[in-house]
Amino acid sequence: MKSKVAGYVFIIGSLYYIIAEAISATFFNASIFNTYIFHTISELGIPNGNSQLFWLMNSAFIFIGLTVIFGDFYKFKDCIVKNKTIFYIMTLITGLGVIIVGLIHGGNPLTSGYHTLGAVMAILGGNALLILISRSMADFGTYQKITFSLGLFGLIVFWIMFFNMQSSYMPVFERLSVYTMIVWSFLTGAYLLKSKSFSMNFS
Numbered sequence: 001m002k003s004k005v006a007g008y009v010f011i012i013g014s015l016y017y018i019i020a021e022a023i024s025a026t027f028f029n030a031s032i033f034n035t036y037i038f039h040t041i042s043e044l045g046i047p048n049g050n051s052q053l054f055w056l057m058n059s060a061f062i063f064i065g066l067t068v069i070f071g072d073f074y075k076f077k078d079c080i081v082k083n084k085t086i087f088y089i090m091t092l093i094t095g096l097g098v099i100i101v102g103l104i105h106g107g108n109p110l111t112s113g114y115h116t117l118g119a120v121m122a123i124l125g126g127n128a129l130l131i132l133i134s135r136s137m138a139d140f141g142t143y144q145k146i147t148f149s150l151g152l153f154g155l156i157v158f159w160i161m162f163f164n165m166q167s168s169y170m171p172v173f174e175r176l177s178v179y180t181m182i183v184w185s186f187l188t189g190a191y192l193l194k195s196k197s198f199s200m201n202f203s
Helices: 002-026 032-038 054-074 084-103 112-134 142-162 170-194
Strands: none
Touching: 002 032, 002 054, 002 170, 032 170, 054 084, 054 170, 084 112, 112 142, 112 170, 142 170
8 A cells, every 4th residue: 555655656746847847837938948948947946027837846846855755765665675774865865955946946146055955965866866776676677777777867967067057058957867856756656556566576
């Protein structure tokens, strides 16, 4: 029963994030194409005239952060057979980081530092968490390999973004490094719903 609850939470959290961002981007003060290519996700959460649905985007940040913390601690922890302490710490860092992004928006000189810290916790911490998870389970099957690939890809794109902060396409790198966590959340929800026992491979 717990695996089903956690599975649905992971799936709903990931879908809510994608849908909320798409709706927020639709009502952003730019074409939806330009919004996704030239405007960061954080810009969608700034309460100003550019983002009419800033509250929706911020709710998505908070919701996905709570999803990761709840899902990991409620049931997914049973999948982890080693490195459990680090897993708990990294889960909290990732989840709290995304929540901070949702609660403290960018664009304000007084609070932008906290927003940036939250973003680093979420993106860097989140992708590192995926790699940790993939190597901390009993098997290294299809699910674990996909999780590892997502985390590695996210870290690579994060560092590309870090060294190209002034690039017009920086928001693309940002989104790619964030979406790895969203894809993982959906994948993990499916994994928990499908698995009859945590010792079986996801295939």
